[in-house]
Amino acid sequence: MFLFGLETYNYMKYKKIVLFFCIALPLCTLMRFLQLAFTVDTETGFFKPEYKTVGYYLLAFILAFCAVTVILCFTGHRNPEHPPKKNIFISLSAILFAFTIGTELLSESFSGAVRAWQSALLTVTGVAATLFLLAYGANGFVRFKIPPVFSVAPAAYFIMRIICDFTSVSSLALITDNILLLAAYCFNLLFFICFGKLYNKIDTEYNFRRMLATGMGSVILCFTQSVPHFIINAVTGNGYCHTSLACNASLFAGGLFIAAFIFSHFSYKNSAVSHSRESEEEYYI
Numbered sequence: 001m002f003l004f005g006l007e008t009y010n011y012m013k014y015k016k017i018v019l020f021f022c023i024a025l026p027l028c029t030l031m032r033f034l035q036l037a038f039t040v041d042t043e044t045g046f047f048k049p050e051y052k053t054v055g056y057y058l059l060a061f062i063l064a065f066c067a068v069t070v071i072l073c074f075t076g077h078r079n080p081e082h083p084p085k086k087n088i089f090i091s092l093s094a095i096l097f098a099f100t101i102g103t104e105l106l107s108e109s110f111s112g113a114v115r116a117w118q119s120a121l122l123t124v125t126g127v128a129a130t131l132f133l134l135a136y137g138a139n140g141f142v143r144f145k146i147p148p149v150f151s152v153a154p155a156a157y158f159i160m161r162i163i164c165d166f167t168s169v170s171s172l173a174l175i176t177d178n179i180l181l182l183a184a185y186c187f188n189l190l191f192f193i194c195f196g197k198l199y200n201k202i203d204t205e206y207n208f209r210r211m212l213a214t215g216m217g218s219v220i221l222c223f224t225q226s227v228p229h230f231i232i233n234a235v236t237g238n239g240y241c242h243t244s245l246a247c248n249a250s251l252f253a254g255g256l257f258i259a260a261f262i263f264s265h266f267s268y269k270n271s272a273v274s275h276s277r278e279s280e281e282e283y284y285i
Helices: 002-039 049-073 088-107 116-138 148-170 176-199 207-236 245-265 268-272
Strands: none
Touching: 002 049, 002 207, 049 176, 049 207, 088 116, 088 245, 116 148, 148 176, 176 207, 176 245, 207 245
16 A cells, blocks of 8 residues: 555656656747747857847756756656567657768768767767667567667767767857757767666666656757757758758757657556566566
8 A cells, every 4th residue: 555655656746747847848949949040140150249148048048947857857756677668659769860860970070170080989889879779679660689788889979979079169169059969968978878777787776867867858958959940940941050950850869769768668557567577587678
């Protein structure tokens, strides 16, 4: 009876976290759209002088909503014992994410500040992440074993992505695009570290809170950065080009995958279902 009451309490707290997330996500996306549409100079990426204060307030609100969401996630106690069973949303979003990472690798170019070895490592880790996500998505349709050690590939990719992008933008102007882009990459890295820990059964006592927090933070930042760009460029005919279409598509696909994963992982169904037969075997993805 006590355990049932505790589970109900944890479920209600989780629902409140999800409710705040569902409010924060569209609000942050709207504020970013208004920021791009009215306060940012499309040619330079800087705030227009007359709207500079408004632009900074909008950026502060975006980061504040994201921060509150992350903090709320650390108050939750919903700790599923197993990764979610793959569904159509996880599988398709993983394949889409893999495709967009590969496209971004093929289409991007960095400033001269990025060293050749950094670019080479980004390519290697990007290919590894692409192959893992393709296999992870395909695994939802055709069952085969993926050793859990390969689940660290996306985290390795985002380490190199952050290094290369930070090196590139540090030699250029630090506009809001670069701030939100690097913030999204950092949260993606933290999420995929938790993702790798989950499949390798590391830090099982506390990893769930970090996964929920970094996952929801990632989704907010990925969508806040990418969706307004799609709308602005659709309306203006690619008039705002400080981040590439491939980059924004990768962020959007990454946000979709992370959202599909965390909502499946923390669902009541995944918490209640017994995976006793799977737990007796050596675990594979």
